[in-house]
Amino acid sequence: MPERTVLDRLRGGLIVSCQANPDSPLCDPYIIGQLALAAERGGAVGLRIQGFEDVAAVRAVTELPIIGLTKTDRDDTDVYITPTAAEGMKLVELGAQIVAFDATARSRPEPLAEMFAAVHAAGALVMGDISTLDEARAAYDHGVDIVSTTLSGYTPYSRQLAGPDWELMRELRDAGLPFAAEGRLNSPADAAQAVSLGASFVVVGSAITRPDVITGWFRRALGA
Secondary structure (H helix, E strand, O other), rough: OOOHHHHHHHOOOEEEEEEOOOOOOOOOOOHHHHHHHHHHHOOOEEEEEHHHHHHHHHEEEEEEEEEEEEOOOOOOEEOOOOOOHHHHHHHHHHOOOOOEOOOHHHOOOHHHHHHHHHHHHOEEEHHHHHHOOHHHHHHHHHHEEEEEEEOOOOOEEEOOOOOOOHHHHHEEEHOOOEEEOOOOOHHHHHHHHHHOOOOEEEEEHHHOHHHHEEEEEEEHOOOO
């Protein structure tokens, strides 16, 4: 089992997710690296990065801990975030200290326990992106190091909310399960609320690194 000191480095801090959709003008490894540097300058203690090229680009410009993941469309599963151990191990080779996996109850091409064990053997930690309390419990049974509320609202059986899933955070806290807060945290007040509810750390993406999304918030508010 790898050392858990990286989780201690992240505790109580802000992790910035620097990602861009394929059709975004920001979808370029150099730009993602610059976003990561800007986040570091602003005080981020870690980064969440998607894709092999972007992880490599970010690792080349910063020593901050990286939570790496892939987003892979497959015909055999609805699991989208790092569906295989091979992808997870490649992320570790490129410099990710933590690998994020979809840890929902949906059917998947490989068992969670085997994927987690492979990444641990490669020397990294595992984050399980979950959508419910039961999924979090199962992820810990399979050997996860930390779970994240990332996928609440992205499974048909989880809460479908416009904002953060505060209730899931309370459930995890009350169950004594360490967790990171992620998903629709769109303001500094949201981030502080998540920590007050017991989050080990907070992951924020769109509200910091997606100007197209933020512009849409303002446009809709103005009724344009």
